[in-house]
Amino acid sequence: MPDVMSERSRLVGVGVGPGDPELVTVKGVNALRAADVVVVPVMDTGEQGRAEATVLHYVEREKVLRVVFALNERTDRGRREAAWDAAGERVAELLRRDGSVVAFATIGDPNVYSTFTYLAQTIAELVPGTDIETVPGITAMQDLAARSGAVLTEGTEPLTLVPVTAGSAVLKDALAGPGTVVAYKFGRQAAEVAEALRETGRIEDAVWGSALGLEQESIRPAGELDGEPLPYLSTLIAPARREGGRGGKL
Known part of the structure; x- marks a missing residue:
């Protein structure tokens, strides 16, 4: 057989x-x-x-x-x-x-x-x-962008995704560069993240969120970071520095 x-x-x-x-x-x-x-x-x-x-x-x-x-x-x-x-x-x-x-x-x-x-x-x-x-699944950065109104990318802007578990220095290097920077898993290093945002002049438009879509959801401007630890799976969006009118990056 x-x-x-x-x-x-x-x-x-x-x-x-x-x-x-x-x-x-x-x-x-x-x-x-x-x-x-x-x-x-x-x-x-x-x-x-x-x-x-x-x-x-x-x-x-x-x-x-x-x-x-x-x-x-x-x-x-x-x-x-x-x-x-x-x-x-x-x-x-x-x-x-x-x-x-x-x-x-x-x-x-x-x-x-x-x-x-x-x-x-x-x-x-x-x-x-x-x-x-x-x-594929929807990511936290997409959900946070939708819930906060933060635009992830326009035109030719790059998008950099950084896990802060790799160290805040990696995030700071990304913030010093162009485009939008997204930070994952930064809750335990919230104070260092806030410092990096301020040193690179990126804190004004940045936003963070945790427990997205859940009862305990929190979405706040990054300027309100006070150094207290946040939930581990917190997400941060620091939008690109944008000048000019509509379509300026196309």
């Missing part, structure tokens, strides 16, 4: 936006509902994260698998790597079943500073032949 071809399993990284359930794309919702299992990353402390809360608006809880990533681990690389390995193996078990479809829900976009990239690399090693796909 001829060999029976096994059906390849699929891992789909689905961007579910920054927190507002209404900002999940139609394609994202369809991918979540079509999956056999929807994996959501959770902190090692166990509380519900934004991805899980958003997913539960669209799929039944029985289909959701909570997998622990040591997302709050910043110093112990060994512990962080062990958590990623354990999470990868948990997902690999699901994908070793022929034809299984596993969706991994991630806040924002799966290709922008997402846990999904670590998982995808691990799965490619553990379960060779798995089809790995992504469904």
Whole structure:
């Protein structure tokens, strides 16, 4: 008898936006509902994260698998790597079943500073032949721009995205350059960010936001930063310096 071809399993990284359930794309919702299992990353402390809360608006809880990533681990690389390995193996078990479809829900976009990239690399090693796909999601900078009225780019302006976890010096260098600068994950270094904005003359039009689309949402001018720590996932937009009238950058 001829060999029976096994059906390849699929891992789909689905961007579910920054927190507002209404900002999940139609394609994202369809991918979540079509999956056999929807994996959501959770902190090692166990509380519900934004991805899980958003997913539960669209799929039944029985289909959701909570997998622990040591997302709050910043110093112990060994512990962080062990958590990623354990999470990868948990997902690999699901994908070793022929034809299984596993969706991994991630806040924002799966290709922008997402846990999904670590998982995808691990799965490619553990379960060779798995089809790995992504469904794009709306990012925090897009949501903050919409909610605050800040224009991200015009004409030929560049856009620079900086994770402040890389250090405030990286942000300061970006602010000294042209175009709009967006800072992610700056809450714990809010005082240094405010100082960098003032030193580069970029604080006047800058805006920050946290918990976008959620009950505890906060959107404020950056000039109100007083040095107090903010939520870790805070986002900052420092718009480009713009002169001239409409279409001046075209």
